[in-house]
Amino acid sequence: MKAANVFFNFEITGESHTLDAYRNRGGYGALQKALCSLQPIDVQNEVTASGLRGRGGAGFPTGMKWSFVDKMSPVVYLCCNADEGEPGTFKDRWIFEHSPHQLIEGVLLAAYALQVRHAFIYIRGEFDLSWRRLKEALAEARSAGLMGEHILGSRFSCDIIAHRGGGAYVCGEESSLISSLEGFKGYPRNKPPFPAVKGLYQSPTVVNNVETLSTVPWIIAHGAAAYKEMGTEKNSGTRLFGISGHVRKPGLFERPVGYPMKKFIYEDAGGIEGGKKLKAVIPGGSSTPLLLPEEIENLTMDAESVQAAGSMLGSGGTIVIAEGTCMVRLLHVLTRFYAHESCGQCTPCREGTSWMDKIVARIAAGRGQSGDLDSLERITRGIMGNTVCALGDAAAMPVAGFLRKFRHEFEFFIEHGCSMYGGRLEI
């Protein structure tokens, strides 16, 4: 397996995020190449051939997503989803802070492939340095003729508009993001019609993650074949994997897809804090079901392997939980989050997330009742598959996962009115 770096390929300094620094490391070469010698369809075909899959969580093939768009439509929109909010995920922030021009070049290449005149970057409202770096980079790009009318003297014109969110987790869901960008509260919409057919202001719209778009310049510059050499057969390339929780060296790492999970935890992240034993791993952001130590023994970090193990790779944010952590109180952290972030549109999610949170809070306060666990399981079944967007499933899956794997801790808490592990979250 060849390992090149798409992201971690330069030294971070006080200047490395600027246009000059990006150009000095070959930046905007791919855009130049595309505008001079490639047709829009060539760019799309190259991305399709690279096997690049969406890095936001769902892992849909990017080139295929682009191919669904009717290029003859009078208006096509591109939205970059930068509403990074899945707990455990912090990769898009790194791109904004250290290589914002890589994203801008990726947006422009995608816009060229899709013949987009106006592209949007929907960025989380909380982001501060990321927002400033993005605004600076957009201004630099505009004054260098890389954005706006007749980019680099070609016939291609495109404007990128940075739009700040208002602090809503659900807006990371693509149809919710579109509602929000249209100036409404971020209610997700039913699919079909998919955004590629009817998206922003009823026009064909492509929504891609920050990491996905930031990978496109590398693919155009080095070729699809070089990208496909990295990673696994079904999942090419590298990914920005984040690791957090009870590990010695939490952080962000770029690794080829299919990298061994154990090596990631014990070598890259330095192993468990205080030399403790591993209790569980949440492999792809807080919505993905957790895995036990024996389940990650030979696990590799690609969508197929993680799915076979009963979870999902999602956004690539690994959360490590050490022995001695109270899983009841930890689940309460998650149920509280989903109850807070449910947008209120679909009854099963709006009511279900609150019910689950109340029940888990009651158990964690030592006032659990017999039958609570059955109620929780019944509620998860009532939510899953019965909501407009995936937030319902995302809220139900952790509850189902915790109960399936740590039921004894919940039973102990209900029976004794106290935690098996002293209610500890910190180790």
Add this chain to the structure above:
Amino acid sequence: MSCLKDKFDRYVNDGGVPEGGLAPAEPVPAGVDLDAFDALRKTYPEQMASSLVLPLLQTMQEAKGHLTESDAVFVADYLGVPAMQAVEVLSWYTMLYSEPVGRQVIKVCRNIACSLLGAERLIAHLEHKLGIKAGETTADGRFTLMLVECLASCGTAPAMQVNDTYHECLTEEKIDRILEELP
């Protein structure tokens, strides 16, 4: 509220938004710079006025600290969108404040990665230090303490924001230092 009711009555009684959009019922609220509104509007495609509801409310909040319902109606009138749309946006997004907040808004992450590294301990420390509970504002109007969900700082947890600025890898001592250095 009366302002909103007036809009609603007009909307119902007149059978929808009158031609040419709603006339501004309020004078320009204090602190609002209409030139900044116009400048922001120019950065979006002309047909996308509706998209500006959130950016304009954010701009207004930066100037005013918090927003009222009549501010939302003002934005709706300026853009020619239904008043209810802007009022809904104001109440739905957690970063838009409908109540006054302190000059320094401290937002502490309480999500999973921060919890695993001591968020509860730090929240208790802040509550003790500031003499308020989470969700409250100090009597002198200096600090508001809020608990928020994931700030995408899991790799540098525990984390908090003071107004917009991120503070990461927090400890009690570090929090004390940050508070001391605040104006």
